[in-house]
Structure formats: C-alpha cells, structure tokens
Amino acid sequence: MPPTTSLLPPNWEVPEEFRRRLGEQAGRQRLMQADGHLLLVLHAPPSPDSNVREGRLFWRDPTGRWTPSGASPAQPGLGDLLGQYESAIEQLQADEDEAKTARQYFQLLNRLNPLARTARNLYETIQSAREAASDDRQLLLWRDRAYVIARAADLLHGDAKNALEFAIAERAEQEAESSRRAASAAARLNLLVACFFPVATLAAIFGVNLRHGLESWDRQYAPLPLLAMLVSGLALGLLLMLAINRRR
Numbered sequence: 001m002p003p004t005t006s007l008l009p010p011n012w013e014v015p016e017e018f019r020r021r022l023g024e025q026a027g028r029q030r031l032m033q034a035d036g037h038l039l040l041v042l043h044a045p046p047s048p049d050s051n052v053r054e055g056r057l058f059w060r061d062p063t064g065r066w067t068p069s070g071a072s073p074a075q076p077g078l079g080d081l082l083g084q085y086e087s088a089i090e091q092l093q094a095d096e097d098e099a100k101t102a103r104q105y106f107q108l109l110n111r112l113n114p115l116a117r118t119a120r121n122l123y124e125t126i127q128s129a130r131e132a133a134s135d136d137r138q139l140l141l142w143r144d145r146a147y148v149i150a151r152a153a154d155l156l157h158g159d160a161k162n163a164l165e166f167a168i169a170e171r172a173e174q175e176a177e178s179s180r181r182a183a184s185a186a187a188r189l190n191l192l193v194a195c196f197f198p199v200a201t202l203a204a205i206f207g208v209n210l211r212h213g214l215e216s217w218d219r220q221y222a223p224l225p226l227l228a229m230l231v232s233g234l235a236l237g238l239l240l241m242l243a244i245n246r247r248r
Contacts, residue, residue: 007057012067014039014059026055029121031128036062038129042081042122045088046114053118056081060129064136078126078142085122085149088115089156096160102171105164112160116153123150192240 007022008014015034022041032039037060044054058078059067068077092112099105123146130136130143218225 007055008059012059013061026053026057029118029125031125031132033132038132040078040125040129042078042125043118044081045084046118048111048114060133060136060139064133066138079145082142082145082149085115085119086145089119089149089152093152093156096156096163099160099163102164102167105160105167108160109157109164112153112157116150116157119146119150119153123147188243 007024007026008019015037017034018032018037018039021032026041026043028041029043030041032041039060040058042056042058044056046053061067066077092108092115095108095111099108123143126139126143126146130139133139214225
C-alpha cells in the first residue's frame with residue numbers, strides 16, 4: 001500500500017518504488033531510476049531566512065515525456081526552475097555591485113552560501129540524469145544551463161568573499177594608521193610635558209606671585225589684562241595642539 005502522504009501527485013503513473021523511497025519531505029537533491037522512469041528531486045532557490053528547502057519533483061517516463069512540462073503556471077517545468085535560479089543570481093549580482101561595507105558583504109554572503117550549495121547539487125543531479133538518458137537533448141540543454149548557474153554562483157561567492165576580506169583588511173590598515181598617529185602625538189605631548197614639568201613643579205611649590213611692574217596697570221584696566229592672558233593662553237594652546245597633531 002502506498003503511504004497516506006506522498007509528495008508525488010496521485011495522478012502520476014510512476015513506479016511504486018518512487019513513492020516508497022520518498023518521505024514527507026523532499027530531502028537532498030537526487031535522481032531516482034526505475035523501469036526506464038526518471039524522477040528528479042530538486043530544490044527551489046533557497047530563502048535566506050529559512051532552513052527548509054522547498055522540493056520540486058520532475059518525472060520523465062520511458063517515452064521521454066517530462067511532467068510537469070511547464071505549460072501550466074501552477075506546475076512550472078524544469079526550465080522554469082532554472083529561470084528562478086538565474087533571476088536569483090542576477091539579483092545577488094546587482095546587490096554585490098552596490099555593496100560597499102563589510103556588513104553589506106557579510107549579509108550578501110549569508111544569502112549566497114545556501115544558493116551556491118544548492119546550485120552545485122542541482123547541476124550534479126541533472127548531470128546524473130543526463131548520463132542516465134543520454135539521448136534526451138532537452139536534458140542536455142538543461143544540464144548546460146545548470147552548469148552556468150552553478151559556476152556563476154561560485155564566482156559571485158568568491159568575489160564577495162574577496163571583497164569582504166579586502167574591506168576588513170582596509171579597515172584594519174586604517175585603524176593601524178590611526179593608532180600610529182595617536183602614538184606619535186602622545187610622544188610629542190610627553191616631550192612637552194617633560195620640558196615644562198620642572199617649571200610647573202617649582203611654581204607650585206614656591207608660588208609665582210613676584211613683582212613684575214605691571215601691578216598698577218592691572219589695577220587700572222582690570223579685568224582686561226586677565227582676559228588678554230586667557231585669550232593668549234587659548235591661542236597658544238590651539239597652536240600647540242595643531243603642532244602636535246600635524247602629519248609627518
């Protein structure tokens with residue numbers, strides 16, 4: 001007795017062995033053969049946010065007739081499935097052209113990884129069918145399209161991976177250069193601190209309230225001398241900061 005649930009439509013006159021070997025899920029992509037019949041168990045292009053693969057079944061009877069043939073939109077044929085893969089590759093290629101940052105390349109690789117694996121398995125399964133039915137020219141054409149899809153996915157995956165590694169290396173190089181500049185500025189600042197530290201220490205211990213001859217001018221025009229001193233100090237500090245941070 002056939003199983004109560006089967007992925008194969010009940011009106012398909014396939015060998016009973018196919019129904020016994022198929023479970024409730026499609027499983028891996030593979031070819032089944034029995035009594036001159038071929039059954040291709042393939043996957044639709046994977047969704048990036050789902051681990052479940054949608055199975056697609058294609059049956060070839062001993063006369064060479066494929067079911068589904070692709071004439072009905074509700075039952076797309078193998079050529080239409082390959083077209084879905086080609087559209088997915090084109091969309092990822094456009095996204096790869098627009099990617100600039102490491103995060104964008106990482107997200108692209110997350111979508112590319114399952115597609116590249118599925119495309120390789122798709123090609124290998126169709127190639128096995130081609131070897132089993134060497135006289136089927138349509139199968140030959142489908143096999144060639146599957147090879148182009150698998151190769152395009154692998155090349156795109158390699159390009160995205162190289163671009164991601166380059167973006168990471170470039171960012172690391174920029175951070176190393178920034179750290180070098182910061183270390184150089186810190187070294188200059190330390191030299192300045194070492195130069196004026198004895199003077200600042202002596203001034204803190206003994207004080208600097210010495211008579212300089214400008215006391216009467218300070219009493220007469222206060223607080224202008226204090227403001228002038230603050231402005232001069234800020235200006236000198238700004239010049240010092242620019243000198244420390246300048247490029248070598």
